[in-house]
Amino acid sequence: MTEKARVTILYCTQCNWLLRASWMAQELLHTFSDSLGEVALIPATGGNFEIRVNGDLIWERKRDGGFPGPKELKQRVRDIVEPGRDLGHVDRASLESYHAAQR
Secondary structure (H helix, E strand, O other): OOOOEEEEEEEEOOOOOHHHHHHHHHHHHHHOOOOEEEEEEEEEOOOOEEEEEOOEEEEEHHHHOOOOOHHHHHHHHHHHHOOOOOOOHHHHHHHHHHHHHHO
């Protein structure tokens, strides 16, 4: 059995981002229920909001210009935990936008 991925979401308690962090955790647990071993919420301060998969930083609010939407978050997590997985309508919307831009 391969070890399941660990996701951590570090969020600022001073900024009241617990609800946002827990919503993102719920979205990930729902989408990747068989691939994730844990989604941990880590309270912090100073305006920090970081998402890591197995210790690797995949999103940082200041670096990436805000918070990820569910589509982008799921795609970034998928690229690490299940690279060959089709996310259904999330991926198709991206492909449709890509093909429209190519026309």
